[in-house]
Amino acid sequence: MLSYENWQELASSRRSTRDFLDTPVEIEVIRSLLTDGLTAPSWSNTRPFMVGIVQGEQRDRISQKLVSKLRDSAELPNLGSNPDFTHEIPYPKPLSERSQRVGLGIYGALGIERGDSKARFGFMERNYEFFGAPTALFFFTHRGLDQFGTLDLGLFMENIMLGAEAKGLGTCPQGFLGNYPDVVKSEFEVDENYALVCGMSIGYASDHPINNWKAERLPIDDLLVSPSQSSKS
Numbered sequence: 705m706l707s708y709e710n711w712q713e714l715a716s717s718r719r720s721t722r723d724f725l726d727t728p729v730e731i732e733v734i735r736s737l738l739t740d741g742l743t744a745p746s747w748s749n750t751r752p753f754m755v756g757i758v759q760g761e762q763r764d765r766i767s768q769k770l771v772s773k774l775r776d777s778a779e780l781p782n783l784g785s786n787p788d789f790t791h792e793i794p795y796p797k798p799l800s801e802r803s804q805r806v807g808l809g810i811y812g813a814l815g816i817e818r819g820d821s822k823a824r825f826g827f828m829e830r831n832y833e834f835f836g837a838p839t840a841l842f843f844f845t846h847r848g849l850d851q852f853g854t855l856d857l858g859l860f861m862e863n864i865m866l867g868a869e870a871k872g873l874g875t876c877p878q879g880f881l882g883n884y885p886d887v888v889k890s891e892f893e894v895d896e897n898y899a900l901v902c903g904m905s906i907g908y909a910s911d912h913p914i915n916n917w918k919a920e921r922l923p924i925d926d927l928l929v930s931p932s933q934s935s936k937s
């Protein structure tokens with residue numbers, strides 16, 4: 705039986721990988737991670753999501769198309785530029801501060817100066833090169849289940865990432881990969897009712913220093929809501 709300590713070690717050792725070796729990952733390994741992903745709970749057991757796996761020539765073609773879309777963009781894209789989903793940009797406070805800390809941490813680990821927009825653009829391109837990973841996943845959710853579709857997808861994705869960690873594989877979930885849905889959707893037979901949410905790079909981590917950088921873990925007290933005054937009376 706899996707001990708709590710084993711689970712905690714696995715969960716806490718998972719970190720986003722942002723530089724991969726080109727060592728291929730067998731399709732059977734990816735399929736088994738996705739199958740294990742389905743042990744996650746789901747709203748009415750509907751599994752309101754679909755997945756595209758890209759490897760080889762298709763991976764290279766999509767990557768090239770996404771990089772050229774990025775280069776054609778007048779403005780740097782951000783995680784909110786998917787036309788199917790909108791959210792506030794910049795993020796509302798204090799979320800914007802947390803997000804800025806991650807950005808600063810990543811650019812710092814890559815040695816990119818704050819004002820070096822060319823190098824920052826280069827990092828965005830690396831997102832569309834799947835950080836060198838030989839396999840990428842694209843995730844779609846059914847529009848009809850709104851928040852539950854996205855929630856179920858997140859649970860599925862976390863299972864995949866933990867399974868990958870246990871197999872010695874690195875992953876990076878990427879909102880960036882949802883920024884150009886037309887490019888991605890043209891590569892798959894995907895029902896119109898399904899919207900592209902994001903993607904994930906998956907493969908063996910390289911020894912690049914970016915993979916040693918660790919995003920902060922917030923103390924749980926920052927996320928606990930206090931009891932309302934009325935609940936105390």
Ligand SMILES: Cc1cc2nc3c(=O)[nH]c(=O)nc-3n(C[C@H](O)[C@H](O)[C@H](O)COP(=O)(O)O)c2cc1C
Pocket residue numbers: 718719720721722806831876877878879880881902918919
């Ligand atoms: C929905 C989602 C979208 C993300 N998008 C990106 C992305 O486009 N590029 C990237 O480098 N990291 C992306 N990340 C990774 C987060 O930056 C990372 O999970 C966070 O900083 C915590 O670090 P950790 O994953 O190493 O624990 C994303 C994570 C999630 C859950």
